[in-house]
Amino acid sequence: MDQLVEIRPSAVAVERHRVAVICSYTISLANFRLKLLKAMVDNGHEVVAFGPERHGPTIAALSEIGVDFVPVPMARAGLNPLQDARTLVALWARLRKTAPDVVLCYTMKPIIYGLIAARLAGIEDRHALVTGLGYLFSEDARGMRLSAMRALATRLYRVALGGDGRVFVYNEADSQDMRAGRMVEDLSRIVPVPGSGVDFDHFPSVSVPAGDPVFLLVARLLRNKGIAEFADAAGRLRARHPNARFQILGRFDPGPLAVARRDIDRWVAEGAIEYLGETDDVRPFLAASTVFVLPSYYREGIPRSILEAMATGRAVVTADTPGCRDTVIDGENGFIVPPRDPDALAVAMERFIEDPLLSWQMGRRSLEIARARFDVEAVNRLLLKEMGLLAPAA
Structure with a gap:
């Protein structure tokens, strides 16, 4: 993955496939997978994307690159048997109608129900992109109810992941859990992938701004993203700095x-943090930041937010948890701290306050690592090659 490559349409003939890509969040098709979908089209394939919401801008973006959109009912979270049965039947019916010969599903619900539906529809070429096993497989998922849900999810994964297709995983912890749960019988089908990659054209590097240090956390506002720990550490540091x-x-x-x-x-009233709201474009906020912080103990795949910060040229402080720790070489492009530890988090962030050059030095190293390991073109080329969708070089 160290050598960067660009995916280009090939002049050499390639077998044309009809590919279905199934997700649980329609917006993710444009925000996270547009380059992958375009690479499929550029390599000569017909692509259909399945998602639950009819999101106009996403559907328009897909149409621009020649990808059709098919809506399908699907709840993103929870295990409701009636809802999930409806999803399974709807997926089966739509797959029968669109008749793809290759299916790629990502995130839990599409992987489980999309791949089972594809098998029932007689589609043999089925692949899964495990972007993170999620909360059920985290250390926080304790108690009888969550243990039972995890056991059920493991059995469903085992059924869904039958066959010969590739099972792409973002980090070694997920790979180990899949082996331990016997979710995949043939371990050679498990293929490590360095996250979703980052588009350096869309996220260009920007010099670290001069002036007072700005520590930025970008995430859904979930407790296990380390939000409270960040606010706690921020309050302590604000008192000294x-x-x-x-x-x-x-x-x-x-x-x-x-x-x-x-x-x-x-936390805002106490002066610990500034809440910036939400946005469809994080780039101006990354450009205005000094250091990116994500002390997550959510069961991440490889956090895309960190990759975007690294592409921008920002040092990273993150937690020693699956996925997060895969982005940082401790002491080179940032610091890795124990999860749920605001004391350690404060110590790591304070190093940037006390040594202003550190954010520039580590930010430059972040960009080097991102270019070497996480370029979206190289990631997509690996995915297409493993699925047999990459056109031969001219």
Whole structure:
């Protein structure tokens, strides 16, 4: 993955496939997978994208690159048997109608129900992109109910991942859990992939701004993203370094692990943090930041937010958890701290306040690592090659 490559349409003939890509969040097709979908089209394939929401801008962006959109009912979270049965039947019916010969599913619900539906529809070439096993497989998922849900999810994965297709994983922890749960019988089918990659044209490097340090956290407002720990550390540092700024950017989440608005309001009132709201374009906020912070203990794949910060040329402080630790060489492009430890987090962030050159030095190293390991063109080329969708070189 160290050698960067560009995916170009080939002049050499390649077998044309009809490919279905199934997701649980329609907007992700444009925000996270547009380059992959375009690479499929550029390599001579007909592509259909399945998603639950009819999101106009996303559908328009897909249409521009020649990808059709098919809506399918799907709840992003939870295990509701009636809802999930409806999703399975709907996927089966739409796959029968669109008749793809290759299916790629990403995130939990599409992988489980999309691949089962594809098998029932007689589609043999089925692949899964495991972007992170999620909360059920994290250390926080304790108790009888969550243990039972995890066991059920493991059995469903085992059924869904049958066959000969590739199972792409973002980090070694997910790979180990899949082996331990016997989700994949033939271990040679598990293929490591360095995340979703980052588009350096869309996220160009920007010099670290001069002036007071700005620490930026970008995430959905979930407790296990380390939001409270960040606010705690920020409050301590503000008392010693009143000119330092600590910003949170992200949308509120309706789930049970959500950070309450009253907590955000309290931290703002106390002067610990600035809440920036939510945005469709993080680039101006990354450009205005000094250091990127994500102390997450959510079961990440490889956080895209960190990759975008690295492409911008920012040092990173993150937690020693699956996915997060895969982005940082401790002491080179940032610091890795224990999860749920605001003391260690404060110590790591304070090093940038006390040594202003550190953010510039580590930010430059972040960009080098991102270019070597996480270029979206190289990632997409690997995916297409493993799925047999890459046109031979001219």
